[in-house]
Amino acid sequence: MTGLLLVEDEEAIKDKLMNNVSWADYGFGPVLSASNGLEALEILEKHPIKIMVTDVQMPKMTGIELIKEVKKRGYQMKIIVISGFADFEYAQESIKLNVSDYLLKPFASKRLLEVVLRFKEELEKEEAQESEMNVLKEQLKKKKQGCLN
Amino acid sequence: MKVVNTIFSRLFNIINPIKFRSLRSKFILSFVILSTIPLIMLAFFSYRVYLDILQSNIQSYTSEVIDRVDRNLDIYISDLVRILELRNDYYNVQFIKLSLAGDIEGNRKFTFRLWENLNNIRHYKTELRDVTITTLGGVTVGCYGTTHTDLSQNELFQTLANRTINDDKTAIWGPHPDWLGGQVFSVGSAIHGDYDNFLGMMCFDVDMELLNRICGNIKLGKTGYIMLVDDENRIIYHPKPELIGRSLGVLLGESSITDWKQGFTTRIGPGNQMISVKTFAPANWRIIGLSNRFELATEMQKITGLSLMIILITIIVLILMAFYFANLLTKPLQELQKSMCRASEDLYTNVAVNTNDEIGHLGESFNQMLARIRQLIEQSVQEQKKLRRTEMKALQEQIKPHFIYNTLDLIIGLLETNKNEDVINTVEALGTFFRTSLSHGQELITIREETEHVRNYLYIQRIRHGDKYDYSLEIVEKLLNKKTIKLILQPIVENAIYHGVRELETPGGLIMIKGVLREEEKKVCFQVIDNGVGMEPSKIAEINRCLRESGTEQRYFGLSNVNERIRLAFGPEYGLELSATPGGGVTVTVLLPVIEREKL
Numbered sequence: 044m045t046g047l048l049l050v051e052d053e054e055a056i057k058d059k060l061m062n063n064v065s066w067a068d069y070g071f072g073p074v075l076s077a078s079n080g081l082e083a084l085e086i087l088e089k090h091p092i093k094i095m096v097t098d099v100q101m102p103k104m105t106g107i108e109l110i111k112e113v114k115k116r117g118y119q120m121k122i123i124v125i126s127g128f129a130d131f132e133y134a135q136e137s138i139k140l141n142v143s144d145y146l147l148k149p150f151a152s153k154r155l156l157e158v159v160l161r162f163k164e165e166l167e168k169e170e171a172q173e174s175e176m177n178v179l180k181e182q183l184k185k186k187k188q189g190c191l192n
Numbered sequence: 193m194k195v196v197n198t199i200f201s202r203l204f205n206i207i208n209p210i211k212f213r214s215l216r217s218k219f220i221l222s223f224v225i226l227s228t229i230p231l232i233m234l235a236f237f238s239y240r241v242y243l244d245i246l247q248s249n250i251q252s253y254t255s256e257v258i259d260r261v262d263r264n265l266d267i268y269i270s271d272l273v274r275i276l277e278l279r280n281d282y283y284n285v286q287f288i289k290l291s292l293a294g295d296i297e298g299n300r301k302f303t304f305r306l307w308e309n310l311n312n313i314r315h316y317k318t319e320l321r322d323v324t325i326t327t328l329g330g331v332t333v334g335c336y337g338t339t340h341t342d343l344s345q346n347e348l349f350q351t352l353a354n355r356t357i358n359d360d361k362t363a364i365w366g367p368h369p370d371w372l373g374g375q376v377f378s379v380g381s382a383i384h385g386d387y388d389n390f391l392g393m394m395c396f397d398v399d400m401e402l403l404n405r406i407c408g409n410i411k412l413g414k415t416g417y418i419m420l421v422d423d424e425n426r427i428i429y430h431p432k433p434e435l436i437g438r439s440l441g442v443l444l445g446e447s448s449i450t451d452w453k454q455g456f457t458t459r460i461g462p463g464n465q466m467i468s469v470k471t472f473a474p475a476n477w478r479i480i481g482l483s484n485r486f487e488l489a490t491e492m493q494k495i496t497g498l499s500l501m502i503i504l505i506t507i508i509v510l511i512l513m514a515f516y517f518a519n520l521l522t523k524p525l526q527e528l529q530k531s532m533c534r535a536s537e538d539l540y541t542n543v544a545v546n547t548n549d550e551i552g553h554l555g556e557s558f559n560q561m562l563a564r565i566r567q568l569i570e571q572s573v574q575e576q577k578k579l580r581r582t583e584m585k586a587l588q589e590q591i592k593p594h595f596i597y598n599t600l601d602l603i604i605g606l607l608e609t610n611k612n613e614d615v616i617n618t619v620e621a622l623g624t625f626f627r628t629s630l631s632h633g634q635e636l637i638t639i640r641e642e643t644e645h646v647r648n649y650l651y652i653q654r655i656r657h658g659d660k661y662d663y664s665l666e667i668v669e670k671l672l673n674k675k676t677i678k679l680i681l682q683p684i685v686e687n688a689i690y691h692g693v694r695e696l697e698t699p700g701g702l703i704m705i706k707g708v709l710r711e712e713e714k715k716v717c718f719q720v721i722d723n724g725v726g727m728e729p730s731k732i733a734e735i736n737r738c739l740r741e742s743g744t745e746q747r748y749f750g751l752s753n754v755n756e757r758i759r760l761a762f763g764p765e766y767g768l769e770l771s772a773t774p775g776g777g778v779t780v781t782v783l784l785p786v787i788e789r790e791k792l
Contacts, residue, residue, distance in 0.1 A: 054656070054657055054658030054660065055602045055605060055606075055655055055656045055657070055658060056598060056601055056602060056605060058658075059601070059602070059604070059608065059609075062609070063605055063608040063609060100594060102690075102695075127593050127594045127596070127597030127598055127601075128593065147597075148597040148598060148600070148601040149597055149598075149600035149601035149603070149604050150601065150604070151604055151608065
């Protein structure tokens with residue numbers, strides 16, 4: 044299961060993000076939402092989130108500030124920015140912060156789903172590779188011990 | 193003064209309502225009328241006075257001349273009267289007595305003596321043709337000898353003989369022809385005897401040439417002259433000898449010669465002749481001065497001609513002066529007028545001020561006015577530019593991408609969940625919202641449109657933000673058709689949402705929009721009341737201060753922009769003011785002028 048966090052200040056859009064896709068059917072869980080950056084950070088502290096979808100313009104803490112904080116805290120996750128702004132300034136900022144993808148409003152929920160699924164696959168691949176690496180490392184470790192013994 | 197003005201204005205109207213409308217023409221006409229009327233009056237009266245004086249001078253001259261003639265005659269006659277005192281001389285009386293007694297022989301020596309005496313006496317005075325002594329018996333001794341006289345034909349003798357001793361005055365007879373055929377008049381006195389009995393007379397025959405000598409060289413004017421008539425109005429002297437002996441009535445008309453008074457009189461006779469008359473009392477003759485009034489008229493015509501010429505020249509000079517002064521006065525005015533005409537087409541000209549008088553001041557005032565107009569136009573242009581700028585900014589705020597994309601995103605969300613009704617309403621609201629925002633570039637829209645605009649905005653926002661807050665609009669019906677500049681309420685409502693009700697922790701936010709007409713102030717008043725998180729009183733005060741001071745639009749952009757636009761469009765007494773809503777939240781009060789729909 045992949046933990047998903049949706050950060051959006053506008054209730055209606057947040058509802059759309061949350062409910063217009065049956066995230067659970069695609070193997071996401073827990074799927075959580077926050078109305079601003081601060082709320083998001085609280086959730087990140089408590090839940091293992093692998094993919095975060097965040098709006099940029101939000102009250103209290105903007106999406107950019109949130110991403111900076113996430114990087115600062117060293118959370119490993121895929122970050123997808125959704126915004127009405129297609130300004131160069133935001134794009135630049137996003138690249139600088141090594142954001143995974145940038146989605147422009149308005150978009151259909153399936154478009155988001157595609158993006159999120161792609162990253163989920165990536166994550167799963169990464170995880171698979173990692174676990175394979177771990178198995179190989181384990182085997183190597185065992186062989187080393189066998190040899191030593 | 194008022195009456196004079198009225199008279200002048202009527203005169204102008206009568207003379208020519210078109211030509212005399214210009215100030216110049218009026219000035220010229222006034223000047224000419226004002227200066228020529230006294231001139232003409234002066235000329236008229238002085239002509240009258242001069243005529244009177246001339247006439248009176250002529251009269252007094254004539255009177256003097258006649259007096260002189262009278263005096264000369266009087267002196268001459270007086271001399272004769274004095275000589276006549278010799279009549280009672282012894283020899284004379286003796287001669288008469290002897291003659292009457294018929295003593296021819298005895299009388300002879302007296303005759304010679306008398307003859308000699310009388311000849312001597314004749315040389316005392318000029319013009320004496322004969323000196324005679326006539327006796328009651330008809331014997332006359334003169335300078336030329338002794339003759340016998342028909343006493344009945346001798347009027348002088350008859351006059352003297354019929355007198356009493358008490359009436360012993362000298363008598364004059366004549367003119368009559370003397371024995372030599374010459375014209376003479378006779379002056380004589382009675383000679384009385386010892387018993388005062390009439391014995392005869394002593395008489396001088398004076399040549400009528402005397403009168404010619406006295407009167408002949410007298411001229412009254414060019415054709416005027418002096419003549420003498422006797423008591424029967426027979427002409428005894430006239431410069432034309434052929435008229436002597438004729439009746440005065442033939443010359444002057446019978447009516448002119450009646451009612452002569454004693455002393456000096458003047459009257460106008462036929463042929464416009466001025467007749468001056470004085471009676472020469474000793475002979476009961478009349479000295480008549482005749483002067484031709486036509487000569488006077490001719491003199492006066494000369495004077496009149498001269499006066500008229502002077503007046504004409506003066507009037508011409510006055511008219512020229514009037515033109516000169518009118519030009520002097522009106523030229524700067526005309527220049528001013530031209531400059532003003534130029535200024536009506538090009539405000540960036542100035543009137544040249546050349547004089548320091550009222551016209552100069554007028555030009556200066558006009559320049560000041562032009563400068564003020566330019567300044568006001570510049571100000572107005574700047575304000576309009578600023579208004580456009582702020583309007584553009586307001587418009588940009590309306591169509592900011594965030595709002596559009598989020599709303600479109602919302603619509604996608606609604607479609608994905610098959611909430612078709614909501615989609616229809618939202619799209620409709622969005623369409624109406626933008627239509628009003630753009631409103632074909634019109635500055636002013638009806639309050640109904642403005643209200644619908646904000647209602648659509650609230651509808652969209654409320655869908656975006658869930659049920660966190662509600663809203664209500666209460667606009668007085670009669671306000672709906674009044675006009676306002678557009679996009680007033682939406683920025684205030686946006687402010688109320690993002691800084692008020694949306695910040696609330698719990699649902700229950702409310703935005704109330706009220707619109708009333710403050711009839712006593714003649715103002716439209718909107719209030720956007722929210723019960724949101726509100727603001728510190730100090731912040732409310734700061735925002736209000738920023739709103740009052742223009743040019744602070746960077747801060748509190750939405751409210752400042754609305755406030756600035758209202759003040760630019762309607763003046764500083766209108767605009768926005770913030771206050772705290774009782775019980776929490778912020779109330780924004782908007783004041784606008786009442787603009788009727790049909791006025792625009």
